[in-house]
Amino acid sequence: MIKTDVLIIGAGAVGCALARELSKYDIKVTVCDKNDDVGGDASKSNSxxxxxxxxxxxxxxxxxxxxxxxxxxxxxxxxLEVPVIECGSIAPVLYPxxxxxxxxxxxxxxxxGVxxxxxLxxxxxxxxxxxLNPEILGGIYSPRDRQTNQFIFVSAMAENAAENGVEFLLDCKVxxxxxxxxKIHRVHTExxxxxxGWVINAAGLYCDEIAKMADECDFKVNxxxxEFFVFSNDTPVKVSHIISSVPSPKTRGVLVIPTVxxxxxxxxxxxxxxxxxDRKTTSEGLESIKTQALNMVPGLHFEDTITQFVGVRPARTPEGYDIRFSEKVKGYIGISGVRSTGLTASVAIAFYIVHGMKEAGVTLERKEGWKRTRKGxxxxxxxxxxxxxxLIAADPLYGKIICRCEQVTESEILQAIHRPVGARTLDAVKRRVRAGMGRCQGGFCSPLVIEILARELGIPETEVRKRGEKAFMLDK
Ligand SMILES: Cc1cc2nc3c(=O)[nH]c(=O)nc-3n(C[C@H](O)[C@H](O)[C@H](O)COP(=O)(O)OP(=O)(O)OC[C@H]3O[C@@H](n4cnc5c(N)ncnc54)[C@H](O)[C@@H]3O)c2cc1C
Structure with a gap:
C-alpha cells in the first residue's frame, strides 16, 4: 500500500499543473492515471x-x-521550454x-479586462x-491569442513535477x-x-465517477x-493567425489554426x-467543418489532410467550473466542468487549489532546491x-533519421524514452518528438521505433504497444 500526503487523480493538464505547483512544497505528492502516459484525455486532443x-x-x-x-x-x-506562437487571432465578420x-x-x-x-x-x-475571404465585412482582432503543442505543455509540467519528487503511477485506474x-480512508486502484491526507479529483471526463466514489457528486458530466482535420505542413495555403468564427457562448466555432x-x-x-x-469522426461533422472553414479561408486544400481526430470536452450540468473543498468529506477536493478552456486555465487552477489548501490550515513548507526549469x-x-x-558532433545519434517525414532522429527518441515519466509506447514517442506525425503517419518509422522501444525498455518487440493495455504492435 502507498501512503502519500496528496493524491491527485488524473494526469491531464489540471492534474499535472497541480502536481508541479505542489512539488514546490515539502510534502509527498502522488499522481495516478488510468492511461499509460501523462497528457490526459481532453488535454491531448484539443486546439x-x-x-x-x-x-x-x-x-x-x-x-x-x-x-x-x-x-x-x-x-x-x-x-519549461514549451513552444508557443503568439500569432493572435482573427474572427472575420462574414454577414451583416x-x-x-x-x-x-x-x-x-x-x-x-481584454x-x-x-x-477592424x-x-x-x-x-x-x-x-481570408475577400468578401469579409471586417473582423475582430485579438493580438494575444497563442498556440502551443498541448502535449508538450502537459508532459513538461509532469516532467518538472517528477524531477521535483512527485511520483506518477500510470496504468493505475482508481x-x-x-x-x-x-473521511476517505483508502483509495482503491487496479x-x-x-x-x-488529501485526495484531489482531476479526472476530467470521469470526474463524476470519482466524485460518486467520494460521495460528493451533485452534477453530471456532459x-x-x-472533430478536427490535420493538414500536412507542406500544404500551399497557410494562415498566419488563428482564424475563428465569430464566437458564441458555447464554442468559438470552427477554427483554422497555425500550429507551433x-x-x-x-x-x-x-x-x-x-x-x-466516442472518438469517431463523422461525415456530417467533417463536412460542416469544411464548409465553415472554406467560407473563412477559401483557398484551403482539404486534400492535404493527413489525419483526423476527436477530442471530448468534460462539460458538466450545471455548466461552469466547480472547484470544491468538500465540507462533507474532509480532505477531498473536487474539480469539474473544466471544459473548453482548461489547457490554459490549468496553471491558475493549480495556484487556486494550493491557496485553498493553505487557507484550510495545511502547512506547506517551501522545499529547498526546487527546480523551476526543465529542458526540452x-x-x-x-x-x-x-x-x-x-548536434551530430555532440551526439552521433542526431545523425540517424528515424522518421523521414518529420526528420526525427534516434537521439530525440532516446531522450523521449529516458526522461522522467518517459515514453513507453509508440504513441508516447510520437507525442513527445513527432515520430509518426507526418504525411506517412508512421508507415515508415513504426518498425524502427518498435525496435528502439524494445531495446531501451528491455522487452521483446512483441510486448511493444501502440497505446493502452492491449494494443500490441506485433502478433505474439
Ligand atoms: C475539441 C477541444 C478543443 C479544446 N480547445 C482548447 C483550447 O484551445 N484551449 C484550452 O485552454 N482548452 C481547450 N480545450 C479544453 C481542454 O482540453 C480541457 O479543459 C482540459 O484538457 C481538461 O484537462 P483535465 O486535466 O481536467 O482533463 P483530462 O485531460 O481529460 O485529464 C483527466 C485525466 O484523468 C484520468 N482519469 C479519469 N478517470 C480516472 C480513474 N478512474 N483513475 C485514474 N485516472 C483517471 C484520465 O485518464 C485523464 O488522463 C479543448 C477541449 C476539446 C475537447
Missing part, C-alpha cells in the same frame, strides 16, 4: 490555444482563472447580422491575413474508495490501495465532442454526446545545416 478571456461569461470562476492563467503562461512555458454580435463581444471583452480585442475594417484585416465518518509544429489544425465541432469514449528535447528538424552539424 492548443492559450486565449484571452475576451469572450467568456463575465465574472465567472472560469473567466477569472483563465485571465490569471493567460497572464502567467508565457513565463511558465519559457521556464454578425456586426451586432461582434460589437457585443467587444463590450464583453472590455468588461473582462482591452486590445478590436473590431475589412482592409486592415485582409492586409494582416490575405488568405476503482473505488472507502469513505466513512466524513494496482493496489493508496492512503492519502461529454462534448470536437508548422502544420494546421482545422476544427473543432461541438456536439453533445452520451458516450465519453532539441528538435533536429528545426535547425540550420550548421546547427545540425554541431
Amino acid at each position: 492548443g490555444l492559450f486565449s484571452t478571456s475576451a469572450t467568456m461569461p463575465v465574472g465567472t470562476l472560469e473567466c477569472r482563472l483563465r485571465t490569471v492563467a493567460h497572464s502567467m503562461i508565457m513565463k511558465i512555458c519559457e521556464d 447580422e454578425q456586426i451586432e454580435s461582434a460589437k457585443g463581444l467587444i463590450e464583453r471583452a472590455f468588461l473582462n 482591452y486590445d480585442y478590436e473590431l 475594417p475589412a482592409k486592415d484585416i485582409l492586409d494582416m491575413e490575405p488568405t 476503482t473505488g474508495m472507502d469513505v466513512s465518518d466524513g 494496482n493496489g490501495d493508496i492512503e492519502a 461529454p462534448r465532442k470536437g 509544429d508548422g502544420n494546421m489544425l482545422i476544427g473543432p465541432t461541438a456536439d453533445d454526446v452520451e458516450d465519453k469514449t 528535447i532539441v528538435s533536429f528538424a528545426d535547425k540550420t545545416a550548421e546547427e545540425k552539424d554541431t
Whole structure:
C-alpha cells in the first residue's frame, strides 16, 4: 500500500499543473492515471490555444482563472521550454447580422479586462491575413491569442513535477474508495490501495465517477465532442493567425489554426454526446467543418489532410467550473466542468487549489532546491545545416533519421524514452518528438521505433504497444 500526503487523480493538464505547483512544497505528492502516459484525455486532443478571456461569461470562476492563467503562461512555458506562437487571432465578420454580435463581444471583452480585442475594417484585416475571404465585412482582432503543442505543455509540467519528487503511477485506474465518518480512508486502484491526507479529483471526463466514489457528486458530466482535420505542413495555403468564427457562448466555432509544429489544425465541432469514449469522426461533422472553414479561408486544400481526430470536452450540468473543498468529506477536493478552456486555465487552477489548501490550515513548507526549469528535447528538424552539424558532433545519434517525414532522429527518441515519466509506447514517442506525425503517419518509422522501444525498455518487440493495455504492435 502507498501512503502519500496528496493524491491527485488524473494526469491531464489540471492534474499535472497541480502536481508541479505542489512539488514546490515539502510534502509527498502522488499522481495516478488510468492511461499509460501523462497528457490526459481532453488535454491531448484539443486546439492548443492559450486565449484571452475576451469572450467568456463575465465574472465567472472560469473567466477569472483563465485571465490569471493567460497572464502567467508565457513565463511558465519559457521556464519549461514549451513552444508557443503568439500569432493572435482573427474572427472575420462574414454577414451583416454578425456586426451586432461582434460589437457585443467587444463590450464583453472590455468588461473582462481584454482591452486590445478590436473590431477592424475589412482592409486592415485582409492586409494582416490575405488568405481570408475577400468578401469579409471586417473582423475582430485579438493580438494575444497563442498556440502551443498541448502535449508538450502537459508532459513538461509532469516532467518538472517528477524531477521535483512527485511520483506518477500510470496504468493505475482508481476503482473505488472507502469513505466513512466524513473521511476517505483508502483509495482503491487496479494496482493496489493508496492512503492519502488529501485526495484531489482531476479526472476530467470521469470526474463524476470519482466524485460518486467520494460521495460528493451533485452534477453530471456532459461529454462534448470536437472533430478536427490535420493538414500536412507542406500544404500551399497557410494562415498566419488563428482564424475563428465569430464566437458564441458555447464554442468559438470552427477554427483554422497555425500550429507551433508548422502544420494546421482545422476544427473543432461541438456536439453533445452520451458516450465519453466516442472518438469517431463523422461525415456530417467533417463536412460542416469544411464548409465553415472554406467560407473563412477559401483557398484551403482539404486534400492535404493527413489525419483526423476527436477530442471530448468534460462539460458538466450545471455548466461552469466547480472547484470544491468538500465540507462533507474532509480532505477531498473536487474539480469539474473544466471544459473548453482548461489547457490554459490549468496553471491558475493549480495556484487556486494550493491557496485553498493553505487557507484550510495545511502547512506547506517551501522545499529547498526546487527546480523551476526543465529542458526540452532539441528538435533536429528545426535547425540550420550548421546547427545540425554541431548536434551530430555532440551526439552521433542526431545523425540517424528515424522518421523521414518529420526528420526525427534516434537521439530525440532516446531522450523521449529516458526522461522522467518517459515514453513507453509508440504513441508516447510520437507525442513527445513527432515520430509518426507526418504525411506517412508512421508507415515508415513504426518498425524502427518498435525496435528502439524494445531495446531501451528491455522487452521483446512483441510486448511493444501502440497505446493502452492491449494494443500490441506485433502478433505474439
Ligand atoms: C475539441 C477541444 C478543443 C479544446 N480547445 C482548447 C483550447 O484551445 N484551449 C484550452 O485552454 N482548452 C481547450 N480545450 C479544453 C481542454 O482540453 C480541457 O479543459 C482540459 O484538457 C481538461 O484537462 P483535465 O486535466 O481536467 O482533463 P483530462 O485531460 O481529460 O485529464 C483527466 C485525466 O484523468 C484520468 N482519469 C479519469 N478517470 C480516472 C480513474 N478512474 N483513475 C485514474 N485516472 C483517471 C484520465 O485518464 C485523464 O488522463 C479543448 C477541449 C476539446 C475537447
